[in-house]
Amino acid sequence: MPKIKTNCGAKKRFALTGSGKIKRKHAFKSHILTKKTKKQKRNLTHFGTVNSVDVANVKALLGLR
Secondary structure, eight states: OOOOOOHHHHHHOOOEOOOOEEEOOOOSOOSOOOOOOOHHHHHHOOOOOOTTTTHHHHHHHOOOO
């Protein structure tokens, strides 16, 4: 059976934590930042984790299944 290729877009956007969760960045932090409040921009800076519903799909894209 052939190996599964890693999706290059997913490779750039997701990372595994030590406990096996998948880390992701928040959206809406790249441009048009003048109309967003300081609090909003600060909270978008932090990393989040992928929702449990989407974990299987992201793992498949990363070839971790």
